Amino acid sequence: MFFQEHCFFWLGYGTYGGSLVRYASNPKSFRVRIWNPVPGFNGRLRYLELYLVVIGVFIDMCIELLYSTHLKFFVNGVLNPSHMNDFEHSGMLLMFFIFGAITLLSEKTSFLPLPEGALCLIAATAFCAEYLLFYFHSTSHKGLEGYYHLLLVILIALCILATVAGALVPTSFPVDLCSGIAIALQGLWFYQTAFTLYGPMMPDGCQLKGNEITCNSKDHQVRGELLANFQFFAMLLAVLVAVVVSYGFAASRFGHSDLGSLPAAEDGLEWD
Template identity: 25%
Template sequence: MANFGGHAIPGSFFLFLGFWLTIKHIIQHYWRTNLQKGKPVTPPVFKRMEYIEGGFAIFASFVGVMVEQFVVDGPHAHLYDTANSSWVKLMNWQHSTMYLFYGIFGMARVACTASNLVPAGVDNLALSLALFVEGFLFYYHVHSRPLLDAHIHSLLLVAVFIASASAMLEVFIRNNIILQLFQGCLFILQGSWFYQIGFVLYPPSGPKWDETLHDNVMFITMCFCWHLAVALLLVTWTCATVWFIMKRFSGRIRDVEIGMRNTSTKAGSQKALLEESDED
């Protein structure tokens, strides 16, 4: 949608996905490096997390498509108007196409988690493809647009295509925490930048930006770097917080396990003594 809400919806989706991926991957990394010894089987909670992620992607994509298509001034599933010989709301159709491929990613994530018959890495391949389609659509989204409009969308392509390449690397390099956290950072960057686009092009309050002024282009370029810095700080803070919580929580789990072992050992010793006394 060509309004602030049309950019806030995908912005919220990407922000949530970025924070979710960061939290999920740091929990899995902590388990692999600190708790996996003697526990070769993946905890069931990790599978639930993958199902939640895939289900959220499917649900959010469905909501996004419905909003883009059936909003008051939307195309309502009409692509071509034969009466006027013209396309109908192609911008809404482009956004719907973007959501469609993220829905495919969600289905791939669920399928990979549910069945061992699906090759490992198909979900990351689908994510890479969804990001590529998003960038591909936005690349041709800004032709013949005002200077600031085209520039602010082109900066989004930087985050999108790098995230696509990162997801593609994960198809071949599994469980690399640097790649995983970097991907979460790029999703947060995308989310905040969608909001920035909405505030610049469709400000909910205040004066409208001059889209032909070169100084505004320079400021927006610098602003993108600030968004990247904030995304990196947010990922770092989230990782530190989750790591601290996991460390304290895992310590309590170990205490409980040690207590249970000691109790079972004492019970076993008492049982052996009783059996010996019965034999005597």
């Protein structure tokens, strides 16, 4: 899942960053986008974000389906039960690969012209597949590992809601911004989970044994869960601060004359 966490982080960063710039540049013409073109370079890097998603997810899918399974797909005529986890990851990654490929076809060719709302719904379908994978996983996530996956599932649910809302309310800046924030948070939480459960940030009293996270006592597990809450809050606070700073920068550099105006006439308000 190494490439997936990178893709989610950069896709989320590009989404909320592009959302801030587009809104600051012209609030009245703002539209929701599920992806954001890279500006400059005479348009040569315009589709870089989509290529990163397609190529990164494809590599990750090949690792899960071909390398991790050692091509032992079937045992006694049925799917190899030892690698159900890899098959599930591959299916989820396939959905994001399809999303990226369809979006590229829609944006670069005339074979599959789709409105942005349809692309939002395709992305929401991919997030739904991811949600189902982590919620109904063949590998039973229990204890501390289960708690980290529970927080991940919450973030995935937010991604689903935000992308569906983007299709329903295509002119909403808050919806587009929330979508980018949710995707970025999901990518960051993938990093945090990897560093904590499989890296140097393992809580005291807990350890990785085989493929399972075990804690010496219930108290150690509770401390680990409290640490997860703190990490989640710190990550959320850091992202919100980054959004506010980014918006200030976008407003100062790309700010439109309508950005600071209040639609008093439309709201029936008058100022003395």
